[in-house]
Amino acid sequence: MxxxxxxxxxxxxxxxxxxxxxxxxxxxxxxxxxxxxxxxxxxxxxxxxxxxxxxxxxxxxxxxxxxxxxxxxxxxxxxxxxxxxxxxxxxxxxxxxxxxxxxxxxxxxxxxxxxxxxxxxxxxxxxxxxxxxxxxxxxxxxxxxxxxxxxxxxxxxxxxxQPLGTLLSENMNDKKQINKNVQTKTYTVFDFGAGTSIIDTYRGLKRIPELSDVLKTGQNDIYKQIATALKHDSGLSDVQYSQIEDGFRRGDHTAKISDRVHPSFGHLVDGPIDDFCEAVITKLNTIIPNRDIIDGFYITGGGANIVGDAFKSALQEHDATIEAAEPQLAxxxxxxxxxxxxxxxxxxxxxxxxxxxxx
Incomplete structure (x- = not known):
């Protein structure tokens, strides 16, 4: 088999x-x-x-x-x-x-x-x-x-x-039948990954290139900005961006250098996240200047756990769907x-x- x-x-x-x-x-x-x-x-x-x-x-x-x-x-x-x-x-x-x-x-x-x-x-x-x-x-x-x-x-x-998986996940039933709406309507998916941020627009499950783009920036860039700021803030010489990622994943906003040394970076989070959201929305406004043509918005990817709420607020689309359960698995x-x-x-x-x- x-x-x-x-x-x-x-x-x-x-x-x-x-x-x-x-x-x-x-x-x-x-x-x-x-x-x-x-x-x-x-x-x-x-x-x-x-x-x-x-x-x-x-x-x-x-x-x-x-x-x-x-x-x-x-x-x-x-x-x-x-x-x-x-x-x-x-x-x-x-x-x-x-x-x-x-x-x-x-x-x-x-x-x-x-x-x-x-x-x-x-x-x-x-x-x-x-x-x-x-x-x-x-x-x-x-x-x-x-x-x-x-x-x-x-x-x-x-x-x-990558974002096509979210549309299939949200619009396919247990019998693997696809919802008729997604086969005819237009959706924009924001997929926030570690290395890329994807703005993809699909009509009938087909990507529309002129209404889509891939930004070569992602959550790792946020982690790196915070790591650099934490080095300056704490005087530590060796803070890896992966340690910032782990702090987000644990939810304690600390960089665990060792059991003895684990400085908090919670006070350094808002600036990089706000800058990130602003950059994505600036790009969005250039490729989709008229959002009225879009039937719905999805926010997905592992980065949705970190920037999802801030991005939805900045997007000002109240009905945008954040994959709340497990966005990195959508x-x-x-x-x-x-x-x-x-x-x-x-x-x-x-x-x-x-x-x-x-x-």
Whole structure:
């Protein structure tokens, strides 16, 4: 049986889903040596990270998983965040294979077939970047996870615009039927990610390029501004933007340098967020000068947890919908629904082929 996978490999967080689980983990890997060496490693207790090997880097082992930022020094982490040929970079492709392996490990089989739906920033879909990524993803991947080899045969790949997942998530029922409204009306989606902020307008689920844009700025830029201000404010010389991100995620607005040193940055938050919202709305007003043509607005992405309320207030569209439950998973949910549809189509096609051979 072919399995359905959906993967949103963001600049900040990996979001992935199969029938077995939803996976959320940092978009960072590390060399195995970053774990250190010691005689009491068997006393570490439970942890949620694993060791991986890929044929992309023969002879090297990497660490990745939900707890990687707790176990590895921030200076040893290898982010996939970059705007320069990100999808061609070794770290990005390694991480994609590790995510495939992690999802595949739940099925207790050495080899599985997979239908994959992934997503990219909207301006990169149906470009050479899209084609190259599809070429890399489709086919057979051999990855070793904690010493056990897994073979993942990706038999079908679909790459969509990231915000399209939110429209599918919000307008598809349990039977995977799409609401008629979204098939005819016009919606603008603001998707706030770690590395990009996307303004996408869709009519009938088709992106309208002239009413859409991708800003190469995101939540990481807010974190970096706060980290710089906190260094100046506290006199600390080593504050990483990922520590600011963790403080937002925990909700305590502190940068945990160590158990002893964890300065608060709550008083430094409002300025960068307000500047960010102003920049996005300035861009919005240039590409959609007349908002009356838009039937509805969605605010989604992991950044909605941080800037959503401030952005909605600045937007002055009272009926704009903020994905309040789990905004960072809204795109993933929609893309996973599409992966299930693709999987079922393949199963149906294979049954028809078997039936035809028996006639």
């Amino acid at each position: 072919v399995k359905a996978f959906a993967i949103d490999l963001g600049n900040g967080q990996v979001k992935a889903r199969s029938e077995k689980r939803i996976l959320i983990a940092p978009s960072m890997i590390a060399n195995e040596k970053a774990l250190g060496v010691g005689s009491v490693s068997n006393l570490e207790g439970e942890h949620d990270y694993n060791l991986y090997e890929s044929k992309l880097k023969i002879g090297k082992k990497y660490v990745w998983g939900r707890d990687i930022k707790e176990r590895i020094a921030h200076s040893d982490l290898m982010p996939t965040y970059t705007h320069h040929k990100r999808y061609e970079s070794a770290n990005f492709r390694l991480l994609f294979e590790f995510v495939l392996a992690e999802l595949a490990s739940d099925f207790n089989k050495k080899s599985i077939e997979v239908v994959l739906v992934a997503s990219l920033p909207s301006d990169e879909v149906r470009t050479d970047v899209d084609k190259d990524l599809k070429s890399f993803l489709k086919g057979t991947h051999v990855i070793t996870r904690n010493g056990s080899e897994l073979v993942i045969d990706v038999v079908d790949v679909t790459i969509n615009e 795109n993933l949910k929609g893309h996973y629904n599409l992966a299930i549809l693709k999987r079922d189509q393949i199963h149906s096609m294979r049954k028809d082929e078997v039936a035809a051979t028996k006639e």
